Amino acid sequence: MDIRLLKANEIECRIGTFKEGKGISLLLYKDARVDMRILDEVFGFDGWEREHQLIDGKLFCTVKVWSEKRNCWISKQDVGTESNTEKEKGQVSDSFKRACFNLGIGRELYTSPFIWIPASMGYSKYEKFEVKEIGYNDDREINMLVIVDSKGKECFRFGDKTKQVKQVKREVTETMVKALYKIANDKGYSDDMVEKASKRDYKNNVIDISMKDYMTLKAKLEGLEAKKVGA
Known part of the structure; x- marks a missing residue:
């Protein structure tokens, strides 16, 4: 199964913590539409299935994909958590996304660096951020990341050596x-x-x-x- 890596425009940013006078931490995530798109690309419209079931009061999702190599269905399952807005819909979507993580879709997001934007940049807790650029190494780990604010201004950069400030080696004069x-x-x-x-x-x-x-x-x-x- 050749699960491709996520593109920059398929990744969303969410504020993890907001500390007044200190800064903002961001988390990277994908939505269910991205999962469905990649499942269609890799397995075809009729090459995958999903089902939900309630177990001990918790909503689980099982995603099945057809393996041409093994000539059988392969299943991955996970449980969802409630959202802050729509309880049932949130569990359905979250359980589906988690099951897709188990298949390998978007698993590279777990390798994200810690994203911290200092308070000196002047952002409120309502600011919107987005991923402008992202790069990966041969191990499918994030090795370059650029995040911009709602106006397109760069506010975080990781891993791009050409943009990093060079450290001057101190020499005895x-x-x-x-x-x-x-x-x-x-x-x-x-x-x-x-x-x-x-x-x-x-x-x-x-x-x-x-x-x-x-x-x-x-x-x-x-x-x-x-x-x-x-x-």
């Missing part, structure tokens, strides 16, 4: 090394002490010291007691 000499000289120590510790050739203006070692040496020099005059 000439000015920073000169500061080490000053600390040593002010306390009465010679340049040799700094040059030996930092593997620095003063004449050739070469600096060969990591940021970690630089910070260690700086702390060591600052911790030294000043030499007595004539010592």
Whole structure:
């Protein structure tokens, strides 16, 4: 069964939590119409069936698909939960969507990153969001996601390296090394002490010291007691 991955326009965003002054978390989901469309595409109009039954007061949905390879029907079942609006209709739709998850339709949504939009962006709890772009890796996991607001403004981006801010590697500069000499000289120590510790050739203006070692040496020099005059 070749269940395709969901397209961006088949995924909807729902506010998971809204924290005043902090931000909004979003959840990704699919609706029942998407499930029906994909079932038709993969198995054909007459290649799948659904039925609902009440078990111990809970509504279950069973989705059956025809397997050409095994020449038989394959069934997946799950239970639904009530919606906040229409109780019975919500259970019917939810149980169907859950059963389709068991078949593999939209299961990639479980790999979604945590979507957090900070309060500084100024959105209310009534804002509408939508998925503009989505990408997957070979394991059918989400590795790129772009979400926009109701005006089309980008408010969340995940996994697109070309858009991510590059982290600048901190390097030890000439000015920073000169500061080490000053600390040593002010306390009465010679340049040799700094040059030996930092593997620095003063004449050739070469600096060969990591940021970690630089910070260690700086702390060591600052911790030294000043030499007595004539010592």
